[in-house]
Amino acid sequence: MAKEVMKTHDLPFSSRPQLFSAKWLFYDSTDIAFSPYGSYWRHIRKICILELLSTKRVESFGFVRAEEVSRLIHRIEAESSPRTVNLSEKLRLYANDVICRVVLGRNFSQAGDYDRHGFHSMLEEFQELLGGFSIGDFFPSMEFIHTITGHKSRLEKTFRRFDKFFDELIEERLDPGRKKTREKDLLDVLLDVQKNASSEMSLTMNNVKAILLDMFAAGTDTTSIVLDWAMTELIMNPRAMRQAQAEVRSIIPQRELVSEKDLHQFDYLKAIIKETFRLHPPVSVLLPRKSIQDVTIDEYEIPAKSQVFVNV
Ligand code: HEM
Known part of the structure; x- marks a missing residue:
């Protein structure tokens, strides 16, 4: 259903409700x-x-x-x-x-x-x-x-x-x-x-x-929450931590610093970040959307001006 709202019917669901706050x-x-x-x-x-x-x-x-x-x-x-x-x-x-x-x-x-x-x-x-x-x-x-x-x-x-x-x-x-x-x-x-x-x-x-x-x-809390959870998960999973460290050493054996240009090679690190997002989504309910026209999804008729909440 989330895919229907956010991908198939992206345009009719592109608006936002006008929240008081x-x-x-x-x-x-x-x-x-x-x-x-x-x-x-x-x-x-x-x-x-x-x-x-x-x-x-x-x-x-x-x-x-x-x-x-x-x-x-x-x-x-x-x-x-x-x-x-x-x-x-x-x-x-x-x-x-x-x-x-x-x-x-x-x-x-x-x-x-x-x-x-x-x-x-x-x-x-x-x-x-x-x-x-x-x-x-x-x-x-x-x-x-x-x-x-x-x-x-x-x-x-x-x-x-x-x-x-x-x-x-x-x-x-x-x-x-x-x-x-x-x-x-x-x-x-x-x-x-x-x-x-x-x-x-x-x-x-x-x-x-x-x-x-x-x-x-x-941009502030989202970023620090993801980093915080990634470090917490690594500390709680020493095997993953060792593998992450081994990946760094195998890709840049000589240098002390990893640069952004190296990052595309870090497959294990990317997996850690994805897993962190999966386990601890920093925004667990997406920003509400509001439909701008009537839409039928899976035989449900959803009238215009409906609010949609997607639970990540
Ligand atoms: C790990 C970091 C981040 C996470 C997990 C995150 C997550 C999200 C999520 C889930 C949404 C809602 C999407 C939706 O419901 O349609 C969103 C929207 C948004 N985020 Fe982020 N975000 C992050 C970092 C940032 C940063 C660094 C910036 C700005 C520099 C930013 C700016 C925005 C803006 C402007 C929107 C509204 C987009 C729209 O309505 O089209 N985010 N973000």
Whole structure:
């Protein structure tokens, strides 16, 4: 059934329900994940494919990943003297630093920046607000309940924290005296798209912020959760760990560092990652979809505007 929805009838199920929380957190659902199907939906996906997440762009950030992996190793070495290390915490910092550098051009883990900006608590609040059951999503006439329960004020508070953070960064970026970074980050790319846009393809500053927010909300925890589980499974399965280590040594016997160019040779490592996804899918229920027309699947007549939840 999932294949029918996501592959065979992909187009009629391409829209997203307008969730109460997403409307508040993502600038009226103008991000990639929650925007409803239509011309804006197509427009931002095109920007993603051609500009933000093209192979060339992803490769251009290889140096960021290499530097951050190296910092991760140093952090682990620096803390391992009593033979205990909080790997989850280190992997979270790593994932956050990679996303921050790729999206915003700098990391926020130095001099207590990570705690000062409260990334972890912001993202946790985010997951909770988005992941929870919202009665207004099923009975829109009952949306007023979110004011009584305090859900709405939590949404406003979390939204304002991120919005202020992005405003400060954008202001800094638009300063003509600013020092240029090595590679264009995703904020530069989005501001370029905005500057060069034709009238039918324009992006507002709120659209830029909504897309930036998506990258944080979708890219930080997912990455660190997968890494965390992969390491946990390897620690619990010493035979697999030995085989993974043997694979590294057989492919790069002389060098100390594995580079991204070597990765295509690592079949066992790829199997470990797939197995980790299978055992511990970081997003266990996919983002809800909403049908835009009537569809018949397996003799069930599914009317337009139905919400579909896929359990991974
Ligand atoms: C291991 C890491 C990741 C996992 C497991 C993961 C998983 C997912 C899943 C399951 C979805 C929902 C797809 C759907 O329901 O249609 C999704 C959507 C999305 N993810 Fe990721 N993700 C990861 C990393 C990232 C990163 C690093 C970014 C950004 C740089 C990102 C950006 C997005 C966006 C923008 C969407 C919405 C796509 C759409 O609506 O078309 N994700 N991701």
